[in-house]
Amino acid sequence: MTAGCQSLFVRLRRGVPYPPKEPVLSRVLIPGDPTVALTLRRSARARRFSLRVSRLDGQVTLTLPRWAAEADALAFAHDKADWLRRMVSDSVPLRQARIGATLPFLGQECRIVAANIRAPRVQDDRILVPPDPARLGTRLEAFFKLAARQRLHAATERHARTLGRTYRRITLRDTRSRWGSCTQDGSLMYSWRLVMAPESVLDYVAAHEVAHLAEMNHSPAFWAVVARLRPDFAADRSWLRRHGGALHAIRLRD
16 A cells, blocks of 8 residues: 655666765755755665655655765756656645644544643544644644554454454554555554544555455455455545545644
């Protein structure tokens, strides 16, 4: 269950030795209208320059071999600047959490409202938060993660009982490439951002990963297991494909 990106590549021949102790990651800007921010990533496996623009939030990564000159990589990026701007403009706009703004919780847009409380909680169509903007993002993230863990644990337990299967553990991450995964040893991973989606979508992802406990593939047999757990899963799968990028474009912290 993955999210894609747009990519451009150019092959290289090794022409210079490894630079001494260069950082693996760095940030640069390509000036223009608008300015494009690049994350430069050196990779021992790379044999060519590659540009990737995330469909989720428009972040741009320029990967280059360890032995390649940074100036050559930047020249490649500058040459593709128009393409980059088109791809970035097509991405979902970022949303920043702040008091007075709204955030989705279980598929409902809720307004963030300051209140005389110790920890965030949902009340009707509002997310009540302590009146401390400096800690707003940290508190909201902790709240979303706890809510996600509770609901994903309950959904996983229910689907695992239906299949008569057991799992090893559940972990939550803020993954950009997938909503969930299942390893050979039965360890399940979910994105905590699923708690922002409608609850039926969260339940579908739990069913999808639990189905891998029976079928470690995406064969017709696998989808038959998913359909057994969630007969109406197609609508939730479609929702995630259409709207999942918007969930990744939400920034709780700077």
